[in-house]
Amino acid sequence: MELVNWFNELLAGNLIFTPQTLGYYWNGVVTTTQLVFLSLLVGLVMAVPLSILRGSKHRWIKLPIYAYTYVFRGTPLLIQLYIIYYGVVFVDGIQQTFLWPLLREAFYPALIAFTLNTAAYTTEIFHGAIKATARGEIEAARAYGMSDRMMMRRIILPSAFRRALPAYGNEVIFMLHASAIASVVTLMDITGAARFVYARYYAPFEAFLFAAAIYLCLTFAILYFFRFLERRLLAHLRPQN
Amino acid sequence: MKKLLTVSILGLALAAGTTQARDYDHVRFGVDVPYEPMEYRTPEGELTGFDIELGNALCAEMGVTCEWIEQEWDGIVPGLMARNYDAIMSSMTINDERRQSLLFSDPYITMPGAWFAPAGSDLEEANEETLAGLSIGVQRGTTYDSYATDAFGSTANVNRYSTADDMMLDMEAQRLDIVFLEFAVGQSTLLDSDAGDFKVVGEMVTEPAEIFGEGFGIAFRQRDTALAERFNEALATLKEDGTYDEIYERYFGEE
Amino acid sequence: MLDLHGYGPRLLEGAGVTIQLAVLSLMLAIVLGLLTASAKMSRSWLLHKIATLYTTVIRGVPDLVLMLLLFFGGQMALNVLTDILYDRSGIDIFINLNAFAAGVITIGFIFGAYMGETFRGAFMAVDHGQIEAGKAYGMSDWLVFRRIRFPLMMRHALPGLSNNWMVLLKTTALVSVIGLSDMVRVAAEASRATHEPFTFLLPVAAIYLLIASVSEWMFARLHKRYNVGFGGH
Numbered sequence: 001m002e003l004v005n006w007f008n009e010l011l012a013g014n015l016i017f018t019p020q021t022l023g024y025y026w027n028g029v030v031t032t033t034q035l036v037f038l039s040l041l042v043g044l045v046m047a048v049p050l051s052i053l054r055g056s057k058h059r060w061i062k063l064p065i066y067a068y069t070y071v072f073r074g075t076p077l078l079i080q081l082y083i084i085y086y087g088v089v090f091v092d093g094i095q096q097t098f099l100w101p102l103l104r105e106a107f108y109p110a111l112i113a114f115t116l117n118t119a120a121y122t123t124e125i126f127h128g129a130i131k132a133t134a135r136g137e138i139e140a141a142r143a144y145g146m147s148d149r150m151m152m153r154r155i156i157l158p159s160a161f162r163r164a165l166p167a168y169g170n171e172v173i174f175m176l177h178a179s180a181i182a183s184v185v186t187l188m189d190i191t192g193a194a195r196f197v198y199a200r201y202y203a204p205f206e207a208f209l210f211a212a213a214i215y216l217c218l219t220f221a222i223l224y225f226f227r228f229l230e231r232r233l234l235a236h237l238r239p240q241n
Numbered sequence: 242m243k244k245l246l247t248v249s250i251l252g253l254a255l256a257a258g259t260t261q262a263r264d265y266d267h268v269r270f271g272v273d274v275p276y277e278p279m280e281y282r283t284p285e286g287e288l289t290g291f292d293i294e295l296g297n298a299l300c301a302e303m304g305v306t307c308e309w310i311e312q313e314w315d316g317i318v319p320g321l322m323a324r325n326y327d328a329i330m331s332s333m334t335i336n337d338e339r340r341q342s343l344l345f346s347d348p349y350i351t352m353p354g355a356w357f358a359p360a361g362s363d364l365e366e367a368n369e370e371t372l373a374g375l376s377i378g379v380q381r382g383t384t385y386d387s388y389a390t391d392a393f394g395s396t397a398n399v400n401r402y403s404t405a406d407d408m409m410l411d412m413e414a415q416r417l418d419i420v421f422l423e424f425a426v427g428q429s430t431l432l433d434s435d436a437g438d439f440k441v442v443g444e445m446v447t448e449p450a451e452i453f454g455e456g457f458g459i460a461f462r463q464r465d466t467a468l469a470e471r472f473n474e475a476l477a478t479l480k481e482d483g484t485y486d487e488i489y490e491r492y493f494g495e496e
Numbered sequence: 497m498l499d500l501h502g503y504g505p506r507l508l509e510g511a512g513v514t515i516q517l518a519v520l521s522l523m524l525a526i527v528l529g530l531l532t533a534s535a536k537m538s539r540s541w542l543l544h545k546i547a548t549l550y551t552t553v554i555r556g557v558p559d560l561v562l563m564l565l566l567f568f569g570g571q572m573a574l575n576v577l578t579d580i581l582y583d584r585s586g587i588d589i590f591i592n593l594n595a596f597a598a599g600v601i602t603i604g605f606i607f608g609a610y611m612g613e614t615f616r617g618a619f620m621a622v623d624h625g626q627i628e629a630g631k632a633y634g635m636s637d638w639l640v641f642r643r644i645r646f647p648l649m650m651r652h653a654l655p656g657l658s659n660n661w662m663v664l665l666k667t668t669a670l671v672s673v674i675g676l677s678d679m680v681r682v683a684a685e686a687s688r689a690t691h692e693p694f695t696f697l698l699p700v701a702a703i704y705l706l707i708a709s710v711s712e713w714m715f716a717r718l719h720k721r722y723n724v725g726f727g728g729h
Contacts, residue, residue, distance in 0.1 A: 080701075083694070199381045208565035220556065316674070406688050
């Protein structure tokens with residue numbers, strides 16, 4: 001109760017940061033978090049098998065995956081979003097299928113675009129890490145008589161994922177920042193809230209600086225989370241004293 | 242070499258430092274097109290509409306030449322601030338929120354807002370109950386956005402668009418259940434066009450006054466009070482000599 | 497054949513805007529990056545702090561938010577300044593921050609921070625003995641920079657530089673949101689008007705891929721040049 005009073009006093013006389021607009025920003029944080037978290041999660045699940053197959057000896061497995069990552073990493077996410085958001089509408093009869101209730105919302109087309117995008121980047125990150133596995137580790141595994149599968153599961157992947165951690169942390173931050181374009185297809189993420197507040201009050205500094213501050217906090221939270229993970233998981237790589 | 246680059250890049254940003262006389266003999270209007278029948282292009286590409294004709298008549302009355310510069314609604318106020326044009330005449334509602342950063346002429350017309358839905362829709366009334374959970378389309382930053390947001394923002398999904406075109410596309414694609422916009426505009430772009438079958442839902446909306454204000458006005462930069470005054474005088478003259486009524490009737494019929 | 501419904505010339509123009517924007521932003525970013533790297537390596541405590549603040553804040557906020565802030569807010573701030581000047585002294589100047597300039601400045605500013613990190617790492621990787629050798633030959637500081645530090649640094653900076661360029665190129669698409677008619681905006685507009693999104697968006701995606709592939713090839717050549725005398729790769 002006291003908190004509410006304090007809050008109201010803080011906002012008294014402030015035309016822009018009313019409880020209503022703050023509510024928009026808060027909903028924006030929720031939308032952004034959902035969008036980024038879900039796309040990263042699904043993207044990660046997709047990227048693990050793709051990155052293994054990307055290193056396959058068979059051309060017909062390797063090349064399509066390479067083409068996929070090349071296209072999604074070589075074009076702007078905004079274009080991918082437009083293609084999916086506007087594209088699905090013109091698939092004949094899509095409005096009558098069971099998918100439409102999902103695709104009709106801007107959230108799911110955006111989620112699909114973001115997921116495909118991050119999966120492409122993550123695949124390449126993991127692929128690079130797998131390729132960089134020390135020969136000695138592989139030879140040791142062979143010497144133990146491990147099968148290819150077991151070696152992949154027990155030796156290569158665990159060490160590759162650890163090595164990929166810093167690069168993956170960057171990808172997470174990149175995704176958070178890239179998600180700002182969701183507002184272009186009517187989603188009210190953090191940037192969407194800021195654009196709404198700006199358009200209503202013509203107050204660019206308040207509207208966008210506040211959004212920038214929120215993103216900055218989220219970025220630092222991710223940064224510290226990954227630092228913590230690196231300390232835990234990469235402890236064996238640190239010089240011992 | 243490096244210095245040269247820096248200078249040329251700075252020069253980019255600091256382009257066009259021309260001195261401009263304060264007593265305008267040439268007025269440039271910013272306008273968001275298409276917004277039929279207020280401002281739109283004929284199939285031949287000619288810019289016309291109620292705002293355009295009235296604006297031209299006002300300029301003629303004041304003895305100045307005028308020019309129309311197209312700008313999307315999102316950026317229409319920054320465009321004025323950036324002096325890409327000297328005034329906005331684009332169906333802009335006068336209200337206190339906007340008065341914080343703009344100077345308005347006297348209102349020159351009042352227009353209600355209205356709800357439009359696909360003809361097959363079950364909606365008969367637009368109120369909190371019937372709209373609950375539906376997707377409402379509005380143009381971002383318009384009076385209609387403010388109204389829909391304040392009245393239904395907590396119970397329905399308000400989808401905001403940069404342009405009316407974007408919104409119509411999502412309406413045709415069935416992403417939106419209903420849109421809220423100026424009645425006359427909905428009438429020409431939805432009812433009288435071949436975009437599909439649409440209908441008006443419920444009553445026209447003109448309240449509350451703090452959102453719908455006193456009507457549409459011409460917006461100026463705050464320090465251009467002299468220019469606004471000249472427009473007010475010209476508007477009064479046109480209303481007296483019948484020119485205003487003539488233009489009005491051409492677009493909206495008898496009053 | 498592809499029917500562009502008369503949007504062909506505008507799309508081509510848009511591609512021109514994209515390329516100009518990318519190249520100018522890159523130049524600004526390189527200049528800012530070199531300045532930032534020097535500030536970070538300087539002995540001045542203040543310069544170091546300013547550069548750190550710059551790289552931290554810029555890399556913590558989405559490009560689009562910074563762009564919207566500068567495009568919508570920058571003009572307002574400039575107007576306040578010029579209005580004060582007018583009221584005080586009657587000098588009537590006007591500075592116009594158009595969407596193109598706002599785009600170049602924002603993108604250059606953002607990537608200046610990334611370039612700063614790239615250059616700093618690369619300068620630090622330059623073998624100190626080489627610099628001392630240059631000094632021993634009686635070279636001035638500037639000459640040492642031009643003949644020794646810069647070329648050696650470029651060798652280390654090239655991979656980072658090429659990576660930054662690829663990201664920058666894709667970032668230019670965001671200017672379409674602030675109203676600049678780059679190829680993404682033209683394509684989006686055309687898709688809405690004609691209801692044929694794929695006809696316009698897919699070719700634009702292909703142009704991005706083409707530019708990226710050409711740049712990759714050019715960077716590979718540059719890499720070869722700066723690695724002359726270092727054998728192997």
